[in-house]
Amino acid sequence: KTADLAGLPPGVPEHLRDEGIEELYPPQAEAVEAGVTAGESLVASVPTASGKTLVAELAMLSAVERGGKALYIVPLRALASEKKAEFERWEEYGIDVGVSTGNYDSSGEWLASQDIIVATSEKVDSLVRNNAPWVDDLSCVVADEVHLVDDSHRGPTLEVTLGKLRKINPGLQVVALSATVGNPEDIAEWLDAELVESEWRPIDLKMGVHYGNAITFDDGSQREVRVGKGDRQTPALVADILDDDGDGEDDDGGGSSLVFVNSRRNAEASAKRLADVTEKRLTSEERGELAEIAQEIRDVSDTETSDTLANCVAKGAAFHHAGLAADHRSLVEDAFRERLIKVISATPTLAAGVNTPSRRVIVRDWQRYDGDFGGMKPLDVLEVHQMMGRAGRPGLDPYGEAVLLAKNADTRDELFERYIWADAEPVRSKLAAEPALRTHLLATVASGFAHTREGLLEFLDQTLYATQTDEPGRLERVTDNVLDYLEANGFVERDGDGVTATSVGHTVSRLYLDPMSAAEIIDGLRWASDHREEKLRELEGEADGSARENRADAEVDADAGFQRASEMVPEEGTDADGDGGGDAESDDDVEFETDRTYPTALGLFHLVCRTPDMYQLYLKSGDREEYTELCYEREPELLGNTPSEYEDVRFEEWLSALKTARLLEDWADEVDEDRITERYGVGPGDIRGKVETAEWLLGAAEQLAGEIDASATVPVREAKMRVQYGVRDELIDLAGIRGVGRKRARRLFEAGIQTRADLREADKSVVLAALRGRRKTAENVLEAAGRKDPSMDDVREADAEDLPEA
Ligand code: ADP
Incomplete structure (x- = not known):
């Protein structure tokens, strides 16, 4: 019984009871017996949704009660805030909860006063690198989804970080939460921890395969689900469970479904189709509430994705993938939990951690495109099991159903073998790379x-x-x-x-850069400093087209690549030492006169987009030509020698980096988000992601420039601020004011207010008009700009109304 738990802060057991958690689930009870509330290390390998979080909470709360401090490591940033919100209910018992996200290069000293800290493994790694003093005080560390040590990209960070934390604190309690994997004993051995291994679930899970007109389940039972000729299986399965009223007692309008697909595009397409199924089954009350949520979705942003999502949600369906804005994601998740949204089509990110159980889970795609593999590859058993584990809402559904789809009997049998009867793969460390x-x-x-x-x-x-x-x-x-x-x-x-x-x-270690990224940035900046004069001339010469002609000549000589082209550009009489030659060395002591900044923002964007720390955009069909051409055009701005087109892989990467850099340039040129999502075929969440990574990498470049060649610091800082705010350089000052985004900054600028200082002097009615008559906003902005009398009370209503919209 939770009421009998010892060692927790006073009030906590009662609180658990009031939440309806009166008895521990069997694996939780085993964890307590193994000493998780007494500081013992533990590996819990149990199925999804069987209460791992509570095990972690018991460990952390008892550690804090003993005067210690706990750290909860999450695998995804999106989960950090979710977990923090969950743990915040302990604040009434005197437990302070903090979340550490954001910059990778700070030591987060304020965290020293928190009892429970939530962070990603990358963030913890960086805190250790920056010698965050409170790391020494940790007594309990929880690693959520520890099976991800198997992930070749992110696993090693978790593995090394846990190693360092244990080295700093030899008595550290480590609680590792894992999905059911093939070799939990390896993880326990590594962490010197007790092992709790269980297949227990709070709600029965029936797994099956739909083929023809029925689902065959693992217990041998069948359920008829007819699919009309030429129809698809998924809509039939979604309709079937919606029309079912469950256990017969609860007339709840049927069950909801989660559909897992293999790409964002498929998630959206599937949601659109499924909206026709759900729409027919909504009550008028539900329609009303969904219309409101749809409006909230549109209010988040006016992009095409937002529009598509809102249209689906109005009809009771939604899609969910990493390209969605965070606010969109949580609106969808909440409405699904409230059973207003009846079906979500999701990419597998939803299976990892977000608590959105549903009566039926449909794993539509069990293969996905794998770039390294060069084709479609079956998903891991572990991954499919995690998706399936989302089926069944304890206390609401009689049981959960997880269904795979087969088009023929052979596939049905294969799916049973491959996923339903199979155990999850063992976890293997990916460190030795x-x-x-x-x-x-x-x-x-x-x-x-x-x-x-x-x-x-x-x-x-x-x-x-x-x-x-x-x-x-x-x-x-x-x-x-x-x-x-x-x-x-x-x-x-x-x-x-x-x-x-x-x-x-x-510096590189503190900045949390991959050394290879740092080497690329350093080389690029050195190259820029060596080629500065020459490139500036080229950029100036661009106007009369001579540079382009020369480049065209050089193309003939394939081996020369494009680097030669730039070397051959004539110096157009700007050669102050008069030798007329193309020898950049001889210009050393002569300042070339120009208003241009060098390196340019695009050049710097391209440089950071080339590093392994940036996920580049893919080249789609047709992109190669477009970006090859752009590469010729903008070549004088790029920091380094463009690889020859014959160096296939390198050239392709160069172009992908250019495409990504151009997205950043558009963003920093104040192009509408909507235009950008269309032009690059990405979601608003992707733009955010690229912008944040670029901001971080340019910040790092700024510091590296300081170490090697201070002359580039200013252009780098400017480029960083331009991506940060999404503005051209003339708006950097304005856009840096709290409450002023890129759009408001532009409107203020157009109204003649160009700087912070202008804001302090400006006619208030002009400010108000530029901010579209929003008084409160105007006051906040003026205050943030340091104006002594920010109040708008002295601007007459009539004045404001007469003002045209900027
Ligand atoms: P996991 O982390 O294993 O995927 P969660 O920790 O999210 O699973 O738990 C799933 C749900 O079960 C949560 O809503 C949680 O409140 C609930 N839960 C956990 N333990 C108990 C319990 N002992 N009794 C009742 N409900 C519980």
């Missing part, structure tokens, strides 16, 4: 966890990789390669066995 070790070895040295090659190997010996490997020499080999790389790029210095981080190396 160069990209992972590049960043983590540098950080390990820079933050003082190791000072020698031997010490590094010792540290690595504490990882899951070391627990699992049957290839003992491998880690050592990769370590040596990586050390060579770091030394060659000036990030570490070696002296015999000793390894120390250089000043740049420290």
Whole structure:
């Protein structure tokens, strides 16, 4: 019984009881018996939705009650705020909860006063690198979805971070929450933890495959679900469960469905189709409430995605994927939990963590395109099991149903073998790969966890990789390669066995950059400083087209690439030393006169988009031609030699980076969000993501410029602020004021108010008109700009009304 739990802050057991949590679920009880409320480390490998979060809460709350401090590590940023909101209900018992997201390069000192801190593994890694002092005070760390150590991109960070936290705090309690995986004992061994392994679920789950006109379930039962000739299976399954009134007692208008598909485009297309199914089944009251939610969705942003989503939601259906704005996501999730939205078509991100159970789960696509593999690949059993685990709402549904779709009997049998009867794969560490070790070895040295090659190997010996490997020499080999790389790029210095981080190396580690990104940025900035004069001339020469002609000549000579083209540009009489030659060296002491800034914003955007820290946009069909042409046109702005078209892979990457850079340029040129989403085929959430990454990388570039060549600092900072605010340079000052976004800044500017200082002097009625008559906004803006008398009371109503809309 939760009421009998010892060691928790007073009031907590009663609170749990009031929430309806009177008894622990069996795996939770096992965890308590294993000592999770007494500081023991634990690995809990149990199915989705079987109450892992409570295990974590019990561990953290009892740790705090003993005078300690707890950290909860989430795999996705979107989950951080969700978890914080969940834990905040403990604040009435004196527990302070903080979430640490945002910049990767700060130490977050304010977190020192929090009892429970929620953060992503990347954020924790960066806090450790920045020597956040409170890290020493941690007594309990929870790793949510620890099976993700298997993920080659993000797993190593979690693995190394847990290792460092344990090294800093030898007595640290580690609570690792995992989906059911093939080898939870490996994880327990690695973490020196007790293991609770269970298949128990709070609500029965029936798994099956739909084929023909029926679902066949794992218990041998069948359910007829007819599909009309030429119709699709998914709408039939969604309609079937909506028309079912469950256990017969609860006339609840049937059950909702979650449909998992393999791409965003499919999620949207599927939701549109399913809206026709749900629309017919809505009550007029539901219609009214859904219309309101649809309006809220439109209010978030006026993009095409927003519009499509609102149209679906008005009819009782929705889609959900990582391209959605965060506000859209939570509106959809809430309305689904309130059972207003009857079906969500989602990409698998929804399966990872967000608590949106539903009566029926339909795994429509069990294959997805894999770029590395070059074709369609079946999903992991683990992933499919996590999606299926979302079926069934405890206390509401008699049981959950998870259904895969087959077009023929063979596939049906294959799906039973592959997913329904199968156990999840074992988790394998992905640490022994160069990209992972590049960043983590540098950080390990820079933050003082190791000072020698031997010490590094010792540290690595504490990882899951070391627990699992049957290839003992491998880690050592990769370590040596990586050390060579770091030394060659000036990030570490070696002296015999000793390894120390250089000043740049420290900066790179603190900034949380992949050393390869840092090397790319440093090379680009050095290149820019070496080619400054020459490129500026080229940019000036652009006007009469001579540069382009020259470039066309150079194309003939394929091997020369485009770099030669720029070298051949004539110097147009601006060659002050009069030798008329193209030798940039000879111009060293002569300032070339121009108003242009160099590097340009596009050049810098392209530079940071080339780094492995930026996910680039894909080139779609037709893009190659478009961006090859753009590449010719803007080549003088790009920082580095354009690879020749014959270097297929590198050239392709160069163009993808250019496409991504152009998106950023559009954003910084104040192009409407809507236009951008259309032009690049992305969602508003993607624009946010690219903008935030670019802001971070340019911030890092600004600091690196300071270390190597201060002349680029100003243009880099300007480019950073332009993406940050999404404005041209003349608006940077205005857009930096709290409450003034890119659109308001532009309207103020057009009304003749160009700076913060102007705002302090301006005629209030002009400000009010530029802000479309919003008095409260105008007052806030004036106050934020430092105006002494921000009140709008002295602007007459009549004045404001007469003013035209800016
Ligand atoms: P998981 O993290 O394992 O996917 P959650 O922690 O989200 O699962 O739990 C799913 C739901 O079960 C939550 O709504 C939670 O409040 C509820 N729950 C957890 N433990 C209990 C319990 N002992 N009794 C009743 N409900 C519980």
